[in-house]
Amino acid sequence: MSRPAWDWRLSDLSNVQKNGRMVFSCFSCGGGSTMGYKLAGYTVLGNVEIDPQMMRIYRQNHKPKYPFLLPIQDFKALPNQELPPELFDLDILDGSPPCSVFSMAGDREDKWGGEHAFREEQAVQRLDDLFFDFLDVAEKLRPKVAIAENVRGMMVGKARGFISLVLSRFRELGYKPQLFLLNSATMGVPQKRERLFFIASREDQNLPSLQLEFNEPPILYGDIRSGEGSPINPDSKTYTRWHKRRPPDLNMGDVTEREEGKMSNFNTILLKDQKVANTLASSSVFLRTDQPRHISDMDAIRMQTFPSDYDFMDANVQYVCGMSVPPLMMKKLAEQINLQWLSEK
Incomplete structure (x- = not known):
């Protein structure tokens, strides 16, 4: 196949x-x-x-x-x-x-x-x-x-x-x-x-x-999802906010606006398996909606359609991918x- x-x-x-x-x-x-x-x-x-x-x-x-x-x-x-x-x-x-x-x-x-x-x-x-x-x-x-x-x-x-x-x-x-x-x-x-x-x-x-x-037909995040990704720090505000997410929320800014009356954290994206992933920016934070984890490096590689054998050497994977076409x-x-x-x- x-x-x-x-x-x-x-x-x-x-x-x-x-x-x-x-x-x-x-x-x-x-x-x-x-x-x-x-x-x-x-x-x-x-x-x-x-x-x-x-x-x-x-x-x-x-x-x-x-x-x-x-x-x-x-x-x-x-x-x-x-x-x-x-x-x-x-x-x-x-x-x-x-x-x-x-x-x-x-x-x-x-x-x-x-x-x-x-x-x-x-x-x-x-x-x-x-x-x-x-x-x-x-x-x-x-x-x-x-x-x-x-x-x-x-x-x-x-x-x-x-x-x-x-x-x-x-x-x-x-x-x-x-x-x-x-x-x-x-x-x-x-x-x-x-x-x-x-x-x-x-x-x-x-x-x-x-x-x-x-x-071309859309490719959903669930289609390319791979690996575990690092866990969200349980002592962080992000972890607390992640647990207050609701199904319509697209990013952590929706949560902070609703729960705290703040306009912030819109660059922290909540990814859903049944949706196409948002723009992979070098400075964005991507969290999985169904588990308190960040996306994996392989997720970023696949979202950006980089090759799986690309050698990132000492660089951050998301930075290199996010800065590229x-x-x-x-x-x-x-x-x-x-x-x-x-x-x-």
């Missing part, structure tokens, strides 16, 4: 037929997008990553031909003659610029324009500028297609003006951009994860508009781009 698509291994990639398309990944983190492209038959030549720990993990799992451990601002400033010629003949330039300033959580608009370190060990950067740094790389390398992924929050409130600036910049560079809001739950991923994709083709190719429609989500997208745009007629 064949395994479901979400139950796969890195070793399976050796059986995937190559399509001859070349990709380079920016802001690669643990390589969620990289694995999606590889599952779709692409060759990923290398990556740019600022985080030393993520680069160690990326090297361990993906063996990139051309890894660049440096800020994207430094990468785009490298003289063209110092870069491999292959990077100037890309089919796809891929990137997921860090998106915390567009998150729906907290006082997000207060963060715009400020300088932040995305996490410890990283350089301080203006995170809302990173999208335009990525576009500068597109201007430098001139790939056939550029793909940038970001959070749904970019479509809300004042951030919509940022979208207009990004689209205008794509057009200035000679690209025809399209914008897609995709839900991973319709793409074979056991998780409701809405993400915004900017997909742009170079104008000189005269390609038609990309058509995307995904209707689900590989099966990118696989579905990459397949359509090859089918509709890159394949020879």
